Amino acid sequence: MNPDVQARLERLKLTPIDGQALKKLVEAGLTWLRANQQMVNALNVFPVPDGDTGINMVLTMQSAYNEIDDLGQRGIGQMAAAVSQGALMGARGNSGVILSQLWRGFARALHNHEILDGPALVHALAEARDTAYKGVVRPVEGTILTVAKDAAAAAVQAIQETDDPCEILARVVIEADASVQRTPELLPVLKQAGVVDSGGKGLYFILEGMLRFVHGEPLDTPTATVQQLSAMNLENTMDSIEPGQDYEVVVDFVPRETLDLQKFYGELEKIGTSIQVGEGEGMYRMHIHVPTEKRYDPIDFVMSLGTITKIAMENLLAQMEGIDHKSSGTRIELAKVEPGKIAVVTVSPGAGISRVFASLGVAAIVEGGQTMNPSTKDILDAFENLPTDKVIILPNNKNIILAAQQAKDVTVKQVYVVPSCSIPQGLAAMMHLNPDGETEAVAAKMSKAIEDVTTIEVTTATRTVEIDGVSVEQGQVIALVNGKLAISVASVEEACLGALAHAHADDYELITLFHGEGLPTTETNRIVDMIRAAYPAQEIELQDGGQPHYQFIISIE
């Protein structure tokens, strides 16, 4: 043992543990628990995996400490009673309530005591255990209760050899740690998640904090831990990226000699943040977030410790942008289907178009379009589980109408297919949806609505051909008006303008353009401006359709 610690222990031996000393111990337990609170939160899978065990225990201990913070000289019995009172008043969550019961038993055993000696400590820990177990009909083992029980048993063992309460506490802490490590064997849900019990770990930190205070060790740097490799949670680390966390570096390595974790963490903390270390079968995995200029530092550092087997590096900033982009594209809120109401199932080729459909009240969306026709089963699956019998299908493509009809024949539900051949037709039909109406009448109304809209589809020809009297060369841009080839030209803008003229767009009121996934924004804006200039009397709307293959799908109504 370190000579300083030795000397400190010698000094403490002569000082009786009275109320003031208990106050210091409670403060140390609270401080150490707080320093490690995140780890305790992360372990929380039982009884409800809500990740609040650490914070609940800290708040309970804080309330206990607040109760004694300004108390002057007291005997240990009175001080413990005050701790118990504070813990009871502030008990939060399951683990907090159990913690308050532990303190209650502890305090009861010390009633009328002035100081805490070895036998009193053993008695108090046993009483704490008994009180805690009384609070539940069916105690679940592998939890904080088990750790309290094992701690009390360790104290009984220790008193056989020593009377010194500090020494007993040291043995108790060792056993509490071992007990925490055993919790997955007792509670299968912990084992499945690859964690130890959170409440038990919290109790361990409180006891260890007290011991660290006795030993004069610092209480502000959290314990460095190694997790099981399988429990390393690298997926969710993206949620909380802060400035200076530009790169994620994950290094697998086999150290030359046993890793001094505390030192290892210390070095890594100089380089970056979000440090995690996992271990499995002699191999370690280190995870860290670092600023750009330090992206190679963790690799150099780990290489000095042993053999690197694998390195993975990711640019988090670029990834974050990707996530932002994706999430805005995938968050589509479909209409909630109520029993007995009409639900509409539609086929959509792109995220943007799906979102427009969803905003109009579509209940289910099947992905598909020109070159990716969904099967009958895809369509069937989309509406079979909806809690209603009344279904209307919008295929939005000539080639999908048949699959939709077949889905109608297979199901027992009352299904109508509105034969929309394009996205604009589908959208026009949605305008006339009345979920409360009589299905056949609503379907008829929607079918009629698809005739009111003119569709233009702009795409690139994939082969050389002559259709409808228009000759097309491969690579040219073609425009179809209501499914018929209208023109074949060299550029997208010519195709749009030509097709609009072909469809007599100036006789209509509203032109809606859905731009496709491949078209650059600047190009899109340029073309839309040209159309605005050409059709000043019409209202022009631009929507991000996100559809593949078609640069533009245009609706004229």
Next chain:
Amino acid sequence: MGKETTTLGTIHISPNALATIAYHATLTSYGVVDLAPKNLAEGIVATLTREPAHGVAVHYNGEEIDIDVHIIIEYGTRITSVAGSVANAVRFRVEKALGMPVHHVNVHVQGLHVSDSK
């Protein structure tokens, strides 16, 4: 209740099944020493039949599931925290088993139990 339609047919989950899940979640929740019959009649029935989930009532109105649990709490624990934990545990366990959201979990503290008279 808890009706689900599949291509093979429908699955019905009875309120009794849910009550049993809620009952066990409640009993293993810390601070609960027993469940209580919600009235005298149920108390008599419970002693006669040993119904597996006394003290728990599940209501389903065709849309929402509400669960009532009537509990007796260990004296000396913080009642709001214990009741809150019971509500959490019941909701979590039932939703996990059922795959449907539970609308309300109402916890009624019917009494306190004093384990020790010291």
